[in-house]
Amino acid sequence: MSVIDDVIKANESYADQFQLGRLPIPPARKLAVLACMDARLTIEPMLGLSTGEAHIIRNAGGIVTEDALRSLIISHHLLGTEEFIVINHTDCGMLTFQDNELLQRLERETHKSAAVPAHFHSFTNLESNVRRQISRIRSHPWIPDRIPVRGFIYDVKTGRLNEVK
Amino acid sequence: MSVIDDVIKANESYADQFQLGRLPIPPARKLAVLACMDARLTIEPMLGLSTGEAHIIRNAGGIVTEDALRSLIISHHLLGTEEFIVINHTDCGMLTFQDNELLQRLERETHKSAAVPAHFHSFTNLESNVRRQISRIRSHPWIPDRIPVRGFIYDVKTGRLNEVK
Numbered sequence: 301m302s303v304i305d306d307v308i309k310a311n312e313s314y315a316d317q318f319q320l321g322r323l324p325i326p327p328a329r330k331l332a333v334l335a336c337m338d339a340r341l342t343i344e345p346m347l348g349l350s351t352g353e354a355h356i357i358r359n360a361g362g363i364v365t366e367d368a369l370r371s372l373i374i375s376h377h378l379l380g381t382e383e384f385i386v387i388n389h390t391d392c393g394m395l396t397f398q399d400n401e402l403l404q405r406l407e408r409e410t411h412k413s414a415a416v417p418a419h420f421h422s423f424t425n426l427e428s429n430v431r432r433q434i435s436r437i438r439s440h441p442w443i444p445d446r447i448p449v450r451g452f453i454y455d456v457k458t459g460r461l462n463e464v465k
Numbered sequence: 466m467s468v469i470d471d472v473i474k475a476n477e478s479y480a481d482q483f484q485l486g487r488l489p490i491p492p493a494r495k496l497a498v499l500a501c502m503d504a505r506l507t508i509e510p511m512l513g514l515s516t517g518e519a520h521i522i523r524n525a526g527g528i529v530t531e532d533a534l535r536s537l538i539i540s541h542h543l544l545g546t547e548e549f550i551v552i553n554h555t556d557c558g559m560l561t562f563q564d565n566e567l568l569q570r571l572e573r574e575t576h577k578s579a580a581v582p583a584h585f586h587s588f589t590n591l592e593s594n595v596r597r598q599i600s601r602i603r604s605h606p607w608i609p610d611r612i613p614v615r616g617f618i619y620d621v622k623t624g625r626l627n628e629v630k
Binding site: 306310323339340347355369373374450457 | 468471475497505507510512517522528532533534539542543574
């Protein structure tokens with residue numbers, strides 16, 4: 301049995317016990333979280349959030365890409381979120397390679413080139429990466445200045461968030 | 466107190482009880498999930514996943530953007546995932562507007578234009594949207610044909626996943 305068949309089976313039990321069928325679309329706590337896709341980050345319990353309370357946007361690295369900006373703009377303007385947080389983490393896979401190396405490896409292994417993605421967004425320093433993401437959000441013309449945007453590094457060994465000031 | 470201060474406080478309790486400090490980087494169940502950012506989707510319990518088992522990628526709509534492809538390529542080639550699932554859901558905010566309307570509204574309200582994002586990726590039909598996302602993944606030259614890519618619509622009223630065939 302594939303893992304996908306397993307998770308479908310698990311969802312049947314989830315649905316049998318489901319009691320959250322009347323939540324509204326807008327996140328109750330007006331929060332949007334941008335975090336890395338890393339399997340060791342389970343965002344809701346990490347932040348004490350319940351289902352229905354926050355938008356959760358995730359990608360490789362927790363990077364403010366065009367797509368993350370798209371999601372944050374929709375989150376605020378259409379669905380009313382008023383605070384944003386960015387979460388990167390220790391021991392991130394994005395610290396382990398350089399964009400050019402990965403590009404060359406993919407072309408070599410697959411014998412194919414691809415125009416997309418144009419960048420992989422690897423990085424070398426966690427704190428400065430978090431600061432760069434915050435500033436990308438703050439400088440976007442459609443994100444109002446009043447929205448707090450704060451950044452954190454999650455420590456995968458301790459479960460603790462440390463703010464990047 | 467802001468919501469961000471609240472979640473930092475909640476994280477202190479989480480860290481005090483934390484016992485997952487030795488998980489490896491590669492997802493244990495070799496699964497990557499792409500889902501909508503919607504607050505009503507709590508991916509791990511919905512799929513019976515534990516911390517450390519799957520990459521979770523999320524954006525507005527659960528769309529296979531350039532950024533989602535970047536994340537999936539990194540997930541497979543650097544971190545060993547071997548199955549992908551795409552999750553859209555009923556009552557999605559992306560069904561409630563058209564890209565042009567939102568663009569005009571943002572320009573009117575902020576008195577500013579922006580080059581990024583180039584698209585908002587609103588859509589009108591859930592099933593065909595899911596099929597389009599699956600085919601975008603399958604057709605990427607760096608995603609091997611052997612990787613199962615399956616798509617689902619999550620029903621926010623019942624908690625149940627329905628596969629799009």
